[in-house]
Amino acid sequence: MRELTSFDTAHSAFGEFILMRSSFTDTLTGFRQIEPEHYPDQQVMIRLDAAKKLISELQRRVDYIESGIEDVNTKTRYHS
Numbered sequence: 001m002r003e004l005t006s007f008d009t010a011h012s013a014f015g016e017f018i019l020m021r022s023s024f025t026d027t028l029t030g031f032r033q034i035e036p037e038h039y040p041d042q043q044v045m046i047r048l049d050a051a052k053k054l055i056s057e058l059q060r061r062v063d064y065i066e067s068g069i070e071d072v073n074t075k076t077r078y079h080s
Contacts, residue, residue: 002039003027016048 002024010019021043026036046054064071 001027018046018048018051020044020046 003026005023005025007020007022009021011017012019021041023041024039026039028034029036061071
């Protein structure tokens with residue numbers, strides 16, 4: 001699974017969007033001699049309404065983590 005290692009943002013007030021450049025690493029890097037997958041850097045545009053929803057959801061998840069509330073779906077939701 002990818003792990004976000006860095007990001008940078010820019011925005012357009014006129015266009016009402018945010019640009020996010022992000023870099024990732026493979027979470028299995030250095031684990032049991034597994035060959036890590038290399039992920040290219042990405043740039044995405046996020047419209048203002050989607051950015052607000054994303055911020056709200058991320059804050060909710062941060063609040064849960066800081067309160068010690070585990071997401072019961074985490075173990076099954078992200079299996080491929």
